[in-house]
Amino acid sequence: MARQLDYHTIRAIFDRFHAAEPEPKGELEHVNxxxxxxxxxxxxxxxxxxxxxxxxxxxxxxxxxxxxxxxxxxxxxxxxxxxxxxxxxxxxxxxxxxxxxxxxxxxxxxxxxxxxxxxxxxxxxxxxxxxxxxRYPAQAVDTHIFRVGNRTGIAPGRDVVAVERAIEDHVPVDYMQHAHHWLILHGRYTCVARKPKCAACLITDLCTFEDKTT
CATH class of the missing domain: 1.10.340.30 (Hypothetical protein; domain 2)
Incomplete structure (x- = not known):
């Protein structure tokens, strides 16, 4: 399990997520x-x-x-x-x-x-x-967020509840509303399971993942 990143590094990560996508959205279609x-x-x-x-x-x-x-x-x-x-x-x-x-x-x-x-x-x-x-800042931890939380050091935990609590404890409050969307999209499209796209990752220099791809 990765070491827990410090506050300043986590804020820098979410600063970058926000700059790249200020209003991330869930991808499931719904009307109510x-x-x-x-x-x-x-x-x-x-x-x-x-x-x-x-x-x-x-x-x-x-x-x-x-x-x-x-x-x-x-x-x-x-x-x-x-x-x-x-x-x-x-x-x-x-x-x-x-x-x-x-x-x-x-x-x-x-x-x-x-x-x-x-x-x-x-x-x-x-x-x-x-x-x-x-619009309640609840953190829905799926396999993507569990992987990203542990790989990056943003929210390491041995199970989904531990990762959920780590997000709540360590992500700055002003980024909490969109935190799970940024993390799930990052896991779905960049920090993928088998071969993460580290060369294209906007937080690769801040991430704790030891087996970065080139």
């Missing part, structure tokens, strides 16, 4: 809080591009829990067949839609615990929704 929850739940073990392709038509038809229930499990299944684990995900979409209607009046709750009580919604999904929809 409900479709965001569904999209993020569907994205487990799937690419954002694949989820977007499957949900464009689905969200035109069913952009509320009530409409999703009316569509039914088989209807949802038909739209998301191209996504991994689609049958189980379709069941969860219907289950969470029913809970939202019966327990929350059709509205998506904005507490982490309430979100995590929904089928198919874990801590990462809840944090994405809190961050992207309610």
């Amino acid at each position: 809080a409900f479709t965001l929850v569904v999209a993020v739940a569907l994205s487990a073990q799937a690419t954002d591009a694949g989820v977007n392709k499957a949900t464009r038509r689905l969200f035109e038809i069913a952009d509320t829990p009530e409409k999703m229930l009316a569509l039914g499990e088989e209807g949802v299944t038909e739209h998301i067949r191209t996504i991994g684990l689609y049958r189980n995900k379709a069941k969860n979409v219907i289950k969470l839609s029913r809970i939202l209607v019966e327990e929350y009046g059709g509205e998506v709750p904005n507490s982490r615990a309430a979100l995590q009580s929904l089928p198919g919604v874990g801590r990462k999904t809840a944090n994405v929704v809190l961050n992207m929809w309610w």
Whole structure:
């Protein structure tokens, strides 16, 4: 596990991220809080591009829990067949839609615990929704952020919760809102798993990764 970078180095890293992309955005398409929850739940073990392709038509038809229930499990299944684990995900979409209607009046709750009580919604999904929809500086740690946090020394940790806490503890507050977007995009396109693109990396001189590529 990499050593934890100091405050000044982390601030310099996020200064560069901000200069390159002041307003980073999540790549999952959605039209409201409900479709965001569904999209993020569907994205487990799937690419954002694949989820977007499957949900464009689905969200035109069913952009509320009530409409999703009316569509039914088989209807949802038909739209998301191209996504991994689609049958189980379709069941969860219907289950969470029913809970939202019966327990929350059709509205998506904005507490982490309430979100995590929904089928198919874990801590990462809840944090994405809190961050992207309610602008709460929650840190959704996926495999990309876990890798970048540990490689760079920005947020080393032995599990996703430890990395999440390291981000919260060490990233300057003024960069916290967008921190997970900068980190996930960096991991998705530059600090990739097998052969990181160190020569093209804007923070390579600040990073602790020992096996830099040339």
